[in-house]
Amino acid sequence: MTKKANFKWIISILLLLVVFITYVFLYPPVSKGESIAKVNGISIAKEQLYNAVMEADGKKALQNLIDQELIQQEAQKAGVHVEQTEIDSALESTKGQFSTEDEFNQALDNYGMTLASLKQNLQTQLTIEKILEPQVTVTDDEIKKYYDENLETLKTPEQVKASHILVATKEEAEAILQELKNGGDFSAIAQEKSLDTATKSQGGDLNYFAKGEMEEPFETAAFKLEIGALSDVIQSTNGFHIIKVADHKQAYTPTLEEKKEEIRKTVTKEKISTLATSWLEEKKSGASIENYLTS
Structure with a gap:
């Protein structure tokens, strides 16, 4: 008997960037014709698997790597660095949305993620937030509007x-x-x-x-x-x-003042999420990128 899982954290992380790199993409065939399976005595070569994965996911994986590199370059320009303690804190916050460790691990499995890929996504998310946060302003009127429109969920x-x-x-x-x-x-x-x-x-x-x-x-x-x-x-x-x-x-309804800073952070993250896609596209359009898998 377990609590219903809350998967909003998955959506918010994947909204910015999904990093998926397969083993065969990182490590191409060691020798042409090497067999990795047989069907009724007929071999399937490792080269066939590599080519199939490259065709299905290689371009997407490389584009994600390009995006990652571009984000890191922009972080260096902005003097932004994400500490390991910040990643650990974000991870604990994510885990806190689940009642047990097993429930958290099951959510990772359901979304085809590993703990390592989740940490990478969190690092990327935190990096983008740090780069874009100076560009975002949240007014008291926006905070009041959010409080009024979301009061039921804040209770x-x-x-x-x-x-x-x-x-x-x-x-x-x-x-x-x-x-x-x-x-x-x-x-x-x-x-x-x-x-x-x-x-x-x-x-x-x-x-x-x-x-x-x-x-x-x-x-x-x-x-x-x-x-x-x-x-x-x-x-x-x-x-x-x-x-x-x-x-x-007992049930409790918080005041606006009690939730003010929490709402400010939430609205800031929402604005950054909206801004992130156009920001990344703008940076890509102004960068010198040579992608040899596009042809």
Whole structure:
């Protein structure tokens, strides 16, 4: 039972630049005719794979490399440098949008990304932001407009912080519940017996979640529990759960002043995203670029 993933971070990163370079593009065939596979005794040469990848993705990959090089040259001219600590901070912020490490890694897999390519995208994004930020101005009127138009998304909904133990049968869940009532350690039992691989290593911790993020029976039980209390056995499509609530936050509506700087940063990033494409095209049009794969 996991929270619904938020993929906005993927969209914002890929909006600026997608870096995709295949192994065979970086490392061309070592020898003509070298076999990499056979079908009914007939060899497929490594050269065939290289040519196929080059035809499908080579030009795109090279264009991305050209863009990367041009961005780095512009960064040097502007005296812009992205520190490793800034990349690490952006990575942690991205990871923070997911309830578990497994959920984050699954999102990478779903989008065909690796941790290394994500870090490269973050570095590129931060570099462009630093170059273009001096060109962007955000007024108080724009901040007020954003606050008014996005107030619902700025509100913090009612949330609970809960852990759970998931098992396959009601009988096993009832036995575990009795063990917990007799003083058993919830975290230790979750690590030992829970079937939820995404949370068992954290003792079943689901972190905070709002209404609408979990299945209805699970959610209803969690929001009714007092802090520290155990639920009865709850059935969902995943199996049978025992829930323990660690914290409960009431819904909250922030003031404009409380959100002012956060909104300023958000609007600044939006303006930079809009400006980035035309800026890069302008820099390419003024650069001397020789692309030998265009023919």
